[in-house]
Amino acid sequence: MDISILGGPILGIIPLGDIVLYFTPFNLFMFAAALAFTALIAISSTESQVEAEFGTLKNREVKVDKAEFKLRRFLAIVCGLATAGAMVTGDLFDFTLFVTLIGIVNIGIVAAVKEIDVLDAAFQYGLIAMIGTLPLFGGAALVLAATGTISLLQIVQIPYTTSLMAFGSILFFLGVAGETGVAPFFATKAEMFRTPGSPFLLIIHLSSLLVIVRTIEILLIINKPF
Amino acid sequence: MNLMANILLNVIISFLVGSVLLGLQRKVMARIQMRPGPPIIQHLLHTFKFFLKESAFPKTAAMPFYIAITAMLCVIWVAAVIVGPVTEGSLLLFFAIYAIHKIVEHNAGSSSGSPYGKLSCVRAVFSAAAEVPLFAVLIIIYLKTGTMILSNIVTYQNQHGALLLSIPLAALMFFVLILSKSPYSPFAITKGKDIVSGYETEHFGLLRGYLMFSESIAWYMLLWIFLTVFIGGLNPVGYLIGMVVITAFVAFINALTPILNPNHSVMTQVTLAFIGIVGSVILLLY
Numbered sequence: 001m002d003i004s005i006l007g008g009p010i011l012g013i014i015p016l017g018d019i020v021l022y023f024t025p026f027n028l029f030m031f032a033a034a035l036a037f038t039a040l041i042a043i044s045s046t047e048s049q050v051e052a053e054f055g056t057l058k059n060r061e062v063k064v065d066k067a068e069f070k071l072r073r074f075l076a077i078v079c080g081l082a083t084a085g086a087m088v089t090g091d092l093f094d095f096t097l098f099v100t101l102i103g104i105v106n107i108g109i110v111a112a113v114k115e116i117d118v119l120d121a122a123f124q125y126g127l128i129a130m131i132g133t134l135p136l137f138g139g140a141a142l143v144l145a146a147t148g149t150i151s152l153l154q155i156v157q158i159p160y161t162t163s164l165m166a167f168g169s170i171l172f173f174l175g176v177a178g179e180t181g182v183a184p185f186f187a188t189k190a191e192m193f194r195t196p197g198s199p200f201l202l203i204i205h206l207s208s209l210l211v212i213v214r215t216i217e218i219l220l221i222i223n224k225p226f
Numbered sequence: 227m228n229l230m231a232n233i234l235l236n237v238i239i240s241f242l243v244g245s246v247l248l249g250l251q252r253k254v255m256a257r258i259q260m261r262p263g264p265p266i267i268q269h270l271l272h273t274f275k276f277f278l279k280e281s282a283f284p285k286t287a288a289m290p291f292y293i294a295i296t297a298m299l300c301v302i303w304v305a306a307v308i309v310g311p312v313t314e315g316s317l318l319l320f321f322a323i324y325a326i327h328k329i330v331e332h333n334a335g336s337s338s339g340s341p342y343g344k345l346s347c348v349r350a351v352f353s354a355a356a357e358v359p360l361f362a363v364l365i366i367i368y369l370k371t372g373t374m375i376l377s378n379i380v381t382y383q384n385q386h387g388a389l390l391l392s393i394p395l396a397a398l399m400f401f402v403l404i405l406s407k408s409p410y411s412p413f414a415i416t417k418g419k420d421i422v423s424g425y426e427t428e429h430f431g432l433l434r435g436y437l438m439f440s441e442s443i444a445w446y447m448l449l450w451i452f453l454t455v456f457i458g459g460l461n462p463v464g465y466l467i468g469m470v471v472i473t474a475f476v477a478f479i480n481a482l483t484p485i486l487n488p489n490h491s492v493m494t495q496v497t498l499a500f501i502g503i504v505g506s507v508i509l510l511l512y
Contacts, residue, residue, distance in 0.1 A: 005373045008316045026319040029305065033326055036298070044291035047339035061286065061339075198288045198336040198347075205332055205351065209325040212358065216365065217318060225369050 003156045006217050013090070013153075020090040020153060026217065030087040030210050037206055038080025041073065041199040049196035064197050071112045076203040079105040083207040087214055092150040095218065096140045096175070102207045103129035103179035109204060113195045125181050132178020139172025143222060156221045169222050176215045180208040229312075236311045237304055237443070240450075243466070244442030245270035247449070247473045248409065254477035255410065273438040281431030286339030295337055296429060296436040299330045303443040310450055314377040317368075320451060321361050327444065328354045331416060334437070335425030346424035349415045349488050356413075356495035357403060359503070366396040366506045367455060376454055383458030390456040393509060397456045399502035401472075402495060404448045408476045412483040413491045449473070 003010065007026025014021040023031070046069060049062040064072070079102055086098035107129060110122040144150050146164040195201070249266040256263020265271075283292065306323045309315040332350035335343035368374055370393055371382040383389060390397045406413035417424035426437055446469070453460055453468045460468065486494065 005375060005378070006316065007318055008375065024316075025309075026316050026322060029319055030322050033302075033322075037329075040291060040294050040298075044288055044294075047288035047292070047337055048286040049344060050286055050339050050341055052341065196339075198333055199291050201336060201347075202291075202329060202333045205354075206326070206329050209329060209354065209358070210322070213318070213322045213325050216321075220365070220368065225372075 003153070003221065006220055018091070018151075019094050020151060021088045022090045022153060023088060027088050027214075030214065031084050034080055034084035034087055034206065034210060037202060038077055038084065041076050041080060041203055044199045046197045046199060062196050068112050068114070069197075072109050072197055072200045075105045075108045075112070076200045079109065079203045079207050083203070083210055086211055090152045092140050092143060092152060092155075092218070094150075095214075096136050096172075099136060099176055099179045099211055100133060102211060103132070103181075106181070106204050106207065109197075109200050110195070113197070115195060118195045128178050128181060132175045134175070135171040136175025136179060139168045139170070139175055142168030142171065152218065152221050159224070161223050161225075165222055169219050172222075173215060173219060176211060180211050232312050233304075233308055236307050240307050240311070240443045240446040241439060242270070242442075243469065244444070244446030245273060245438075247469055248442060248445055250470065251408065251473050251477040251480070254474050255481040258478065258481035269438070269442065273435055273442065276431060276435035276438060279431045279435075281433060284338050284340065284428050287428070288337045288339070291333070292337040293433065295330055295334050296433045296440075299327070299334070299440040300436050302326050302330065303440045303447065306447045307443060310376065310447055310454070314380070314454075315375065317364055317374045317376060317379070317451075317455065320447075321364055324361065325358070328357065331425055334429065335416070335427075338428035340428045342421045342423075342427040343425050345421045346416045346427070349418075349421075350425065352488050352492050353406070353413070353415055353495075356492040356499070357406060359496060359499035361403065362499065362503050363396045363399045363403075363506075366393055366503070366510070369507075369510055370396075379455055380458040388457045393506050395502045395505040395509065397452075399499055399506075400452055400456070402498050402502075404452060404472065405476055405479060406491075406495060407444065407448060408480060410480045410485070411476070412480070412486045413495060414485060415488045415491045418485050 004024065007024035009024065011023045011025065011028060013023070046064040050059050051062055053060050082098045082101040082105065086095055086102070089095050089098065107122055107126045110118055110125070113119065140150065142164055143155070146162050146168060147155050147158055149155060246266060246269070248269040249264070252268065253263045253266050283289070302323050306320060309319050309323065328350060332347050335347035335350065364374070367379065367389065370389065371379050373379060373382070386392070405411050408414065409417065417426065421427070426434065429437055449469045449472055450465065452472065453465055457468065
């Protein structure tokens with residue numbers, strides 16, 4: 001199979017020892033988008049959320065305090081960089097590490113908020129992300145066991161898909177879904193997004209969706225229907 | 227043609243055609259509802275008007291994030307034009323662009339500090355859970371054609387006939403996605419009138435101009451992708467006729483259906499996605 005039928009032609013590769021980064025227009029766009037949003041988050045302030053006061057006609061402003069702002073901004077930048085890395089890595093194990101890091105810092109971004117509902121949602125997301133770690137690494141390990149490599153550029157050359165590769169892919173997808181908290185786990189994420197701190201919430205959503213899009217590419221590399 | 231000139235020409239065409247199509251949609255809806263409706267060029271005039279009006283920024287907004295996010299929306303839809311009509315690149319890349327559109331839609335709402343924007347933001351997160359499964363249509367197309375590259379998909383259809391006939395449920399899924407992005411649609415929960423204008427509520431002047439410019443290109447691109455992927459090999463007149471027909475059909479649906487509440491909207495879309503995926507896989511196997 002030719003990898004260019006998925007994301008376009010390979011524009012370049014960066015070999016870092018065993019880990020090879022590769023750039024197709026698809027990977028490059030998502031890498032650039034992740035870095036651009038990360039840079040924007042690094043220089044942005046947070047909004048003051050206007051909420052109606054219960055029992056009166058007044059509004060109140062909910063702000064992010066300075067200590068919380070600094071912590072969440074740091075975690076958001078780490079998340080953005082991990083997302084950018086996950087977009088261009090050509091190594092399956094490297095990708096799983098990036099996804100795990102994204103899961104950890106996403107929990108941190110919301111766990112820093114001192115609101116009970118948000119902390120409850122973060123706790124539930126944390127449980128899902130921790131549970132997701134097992135199928136994530138287990139899936140990658142099964143793909144390694146089935147193919148003898150974790151290099152996507154090597155796996156794409158294998159002309160067949162064994163049942164173990166397919167099973168590993170399913171586990172891998174379940175792990176990514178758990179780590180990023182996408183559907184069917186999205187209900188808890190919506191609760192997390194009720195808190196102020198728009199730039200930090202962006203990176204949670206950005207990392208989830210970009211990782212899912214990249215995962216589709218990886219699954220199509222491992223599983224060849226033709 | 228020079229690449230830059232080609233990009234510029236296609237961006238201008240997509241903006242103008244997209245604006246007029248959105249105006250046509252309002253006109254058709256109005257006539258169905260026994261109203262005269264605005265002129266067809268109203269969306270285009272509004273966009274130009276907002277570019278010329280004074281901009282105001284809420285004091286509660288997250289700066290410069292609040293301003294940059296609207297410019298980012300323009301950039302990603304211009305990128306979509308480059309991926310689509312200009313280079314006929316990867317459908318997977320178009321999916322990535324759509325995913326970033328969802329993120330921008332979400333954060334344009336929350337960055338202003340407005341409660342209406344915030345509700346739109348939360349609804350955008352919900353709706354992503356429904357719209358992303360609809361985009362699973364890409365995998366069905368890949369399974370059918372063996373490629374994600376638009377030019378190759380068109381070539382495949384020239385040899386084997388339109389995909390609309392061989393994977394109709396996948397086409398239906400993509401149509402539901404188009405419907406969900408149209409103004410006043412039953413699935414347009416992020417811009418429901420119960421939350422004023424949703425994520426656009428606190429964007430004035432130039433920023434609203436950017437949003438409307440992007441909306442026009444987004445509408446054109448979604449229709450372009452649908453026609454290219456499921457019919458393929460059309461000439462410019464064919465594209466125009468196809469876009470007008472789909473827009474009028476969408477307007478007909480929107481004029482006759484109320485907006486659903488967020489939970490019903492998401493569950494309806496997810497159900498249609500499930501039917502589409504399972505049905506298409508069965509059609510592919512037999």
